[in-house]
Amino acid sequence: MTQGGLIARARNPFWLAPMAGITDVCFRRLMDEMQAGVLISELVSAKGLFFNSEKTKKMMRIHKNPGTIVGIQLFGESAEDIVNAVNIVEETGADFVDINMGCPVKKVIKKGCGAALMRDPAYLETFLSTIKKGIRLPLTVKMRTGWNENELTIHECVEAAYQSGCEWVAIHGRTRAQGYEGKADWDLIAEVKHRAKLPIIGNGDIRSAAQAKKRLQETGVDAVMIGRGALRNPWIFKECADVPVERASLELLTHYLNGLLENYDLRSTLIMLRKFSSWLVFGYPGASKFRKSMFECNTADEVMQQAENFFSHVAKLPVPAFEDNEEFMMGGHG
Numbered sequence: 001m002t003q004g005g006l007i008a009r010a011r012n013p014f015w016l017a018p019m020a021g022i023t024d025v026c027f028r029r030l031m032d033e034m035q036a037g038v039l040i041s042e043l044v045s046a047k048g049l050f051f052n053s054e055k056t057k058k059m060m061r062i063h064k065n066p067g068t069i070v071g072i073q074l075f076g077e078s079a080e081d082i083v084n085a086v087n088i089v090e091e092t093g094a095d096f097v098d099i100n101m102g103c104p105v106k107k108v109i110k111k112g113c114g115a116a117l118m119r120d121p122a123y124l125e126t127f128l129s130t131i132k133k134g135i136r137l138p139l140t141v142k143m144r145t146g147w148n149e150n151e152l153t154i155h156e157c158v159e160a161a162y163q164s165g166c167e168w169v170a171i172h173g174r175t176r177a178q179g180y181e182g183k184a185d186w187d188l189i190a191e192v193k194h195r196a197k198l199p200i201i202g203n204g205d206i207r208s209a210a211q212a213k214k215r216l217q218e219t220g221v222d223a224v225m226i227g228r229g230a231l232r233n234p235w236i237f238k239e240c241a242d243v244p245v246e247r248a249s250l251e252l253l254t255h256y257l258n259g260l261l262e263n264y265d266l267r268s269t270l271i272m273l274r275k276f277s278s279w280l281v282f283g284y285p286g287a288s289k290f291r292k293s294m295f296e297c298n299t300a301d302e303v304m305q306q307a308e309n310f311f312s313h314v315a316k317l318p319v320p321a322f323e324d325n326e327e328f329m330m331g332g333h334g
């Protein structure tokens, strides 16, 4: 049932979802400190690695002594490209390789990668089996429910992943055609879990720790993955793990900034810090004004000054909820 047993090494069943431009070494380290059960990099191009791009390598950097297992997510046109890339992935100290089969973005689909792989489960089995045979690291996959509502190939694709020896399948409960519209189909995720012979990880629209626990219990999935919910509430994994939380936004920002400065130049640090602070203020009065002010900040110090002002004003207010019907970051690579 558990194939090679990788899942037994997860700290808990509340995992961080991979997010392009976000789940880099700094964000993953922070989420590790927040007790996330498993950490996964953003999608990395196998071809990019093959050509030895420094930027691509940087996306895979892993912090020292992680408290749980860390995976590197790859996408690629051919199984051979991925097998070749895994040689470089191994040098990072990653615990497993995850294949992206959920990306709906045209540029990726056109090459037959991402969600396009779900259109032909028989080919998928060959593709994944070739990778599995060619690498030493454990293999996992992340997919959607299918190409569109008429092509819900999830059951067949999960079986293909099982037959190829994958450790688990993470499912974002939307079709490729849906993008980020509508709601993630947790009934279908539960049905897949019921039939599957390998661990199933459910994903989509989890916005609070209470919801995460409810999904886990109601669907019987082996773990849940949280993406955007962790941007709005970086403490969510501690809440899931019932660890007491003190929401000190400014301290958190300072800590994140220090991590950025260790890893990036000032320009990249500024860009990432602005993004992170904008997520933290969502839902509070004055948040949109704050977000606009970020564009006028030219240094990290200026961002921190704005943040200090902002959080001193909202300190006494209740923490804003991330509402179910609220649209937030309606696009991504999976």
Ligand SMILES: Cc1cc2nc3c(=O)[nH]c(=O)nc-3n(C[C@H](O)[C@H](O)[C@H](O)COP(=O)(O)O)c2cc1C
Residues within 6 Å of the ligand: 017, 018, 019, 020, 021, 022, 041, 042, 043, 073, 100, 102, 103, 142, 172, 203, 204, 205, 206, 225, 226, 227, 228, 229, 329, 330, 331, 332, 333, 334
């Ligand atoms: C900005 C952004 C970037 C994303 N990048 C990736 C990615 O690189 N690989 C991937 O498998 N999924 C990616 N996703 C999809 C998420 O992992 C997740 O499946 C999706 O956001 C639904 O979960 P959520 O509602 O908890 O956010 C991305 C999502 C967002 C919002």
